[in-house]
Amino acid sequence: MPNPNEKKKESPTDTVNYFFDGAAEQLGLSEEICQTLIKPYREIIVEVPLRRNDGHLDLYTGYRVQHNGSRGPYKGGIRFHSTADLEDIRALAALMTWKTALADIPFGGAKGGVTCNALDLETNELERLTRIFTRKISLILGPQRDIPAPDMGTDAQVMAWMMDEYGKRYGHTPEIVTGKPIELGGSIGRNEATGHGTSIIIAEATIDFNLSFDKVVIHGFGNVGSHAALYLTQMGAKIIAISDYYGGIYNPNGLPIQQLFQYAVERRPLKDYRDADQISNQEILELECDILIPAAIGGVITEENANRIQASAIFEAANYPTTMSGEQVLADRGIPVFPDILVNAGGVIVSYFEWVQNIQQFKWDINRVNKEMKEMLVKAYKNVFEIHKNKGVSLRTAAFMVGVQRVAKATELRGYLT
Ligand code: GLU
Secondary structure, X not given: OOOOOOOOOOOHHHHHHHHHHHHHHHHOOOHHHHHHHHOOOEEEEEEEXXXXXXXXXXXXXXXXXXXXXXXXXXXXXXXXXXXXXXXXXXXXXXXXXXXXXXXXXXXXXXXXXXXXXXXXXXXXXXXXXXXXXXXXXXXXXXXXXEEEEEOOOOOHHHHHHHHHHHHHHHOOOHHHOOOOOHHHOOOOOOOOHHXXXXXXXXXXXXXXXXXXXXXXXXXXXOHHHHXXXXXXXXXXXXXXXXXXXXXXXXXXXOOOHHHHHHHHHOOOOHHHOOOOEEEOHHHHHOOEEEEEEEXXXXXXXXXXXXXXXXXXXXXXOOXXXXXXXXXXXXXXXXXXXXOHHHHOOHHHHHHHHHHHHHHHOOOOOHHHHHHHHHHHHHHHHHHHHHHHHHHOOOHHHHHHHHHHHHHHHHHHHHOOOO
């Protein structure tokens, strides 16, 4: 018997739609347009059979969700992760729609993935899995239709295999994926772009919100967290705690990020580092600090732990780290939350530059990539900050208002509602 007192678990889509509703209400959008904007355009589910090296067959499930394409081709990462199910991918696809619109790049939103643990797979198994999955979703991809990129559990090598597999059927098409190795048409600056962008948003916000970065805590030390740590250290920040899948390390005097960055590159567990205290992934979120950066999986700041968070501000480098009830608790406590669609937009912005470079068959240098990324991020930040200040809404609602309004306008102009 279901327990009537037990609260229904909030799904990722509940959270993203709750954020959308907050913005739609402020914008005064009609029920009709809200329904169109919330629903994904297309979702495909594919079977991904993988013959493992020991001879047995594993049957995985893969997804690609195209949420909204009214502003341009669908765009978003591919996630190989145990949590990547349809519900999760659907919410992440919607977030991409609002993120590309907020950044004002000419893309829609999509996300894809395979429910698996990429860390359990040998390299050749990962390659076979990538190629099978790519073949099965290639029907709905295209450089003017849908352009994947890396996300959790995938990287530049996976993008190289995707490009190669797609090319077998459709001819050499580097602009079919972004986040490729530089040798195959990847953009300089793309690998570090999400973490770099996070540091740019933090630098802007510290001025407007009078924040200090003497005590920074980063939950997650993969591509995003490790690069954010590196750039923040260069800006003079002191990182006092970081964590990975296995747990975290803490030193109130600051951690040697240059040295620890190598752990992320070599995928060595941080717990092997001996010159700091060990700390759990739960504890790290609750440390007293100036800035907390969740940079791992979604849904880590909830109603349950939001009351114990002791950060002056939260910068969401991960996608949807805060659930809707976690958000409500933080709002009541007056802790500003800089939303994912702003904080981690550097990645998709440089993906856009990569796509442009591939189409033009022309390479930009690092100065141009970084300069243009910074301009776009700062513009988005200022837009959000102005709305937050003038309308008295949360930073999240302000960010969604910018994105949702642009998508609503494009939908109307295209005549989708007539
Ligand atoms: N996976 C990244 C994100 O969540 C990047 C997506 C892209 O570059 O298309 O924003």
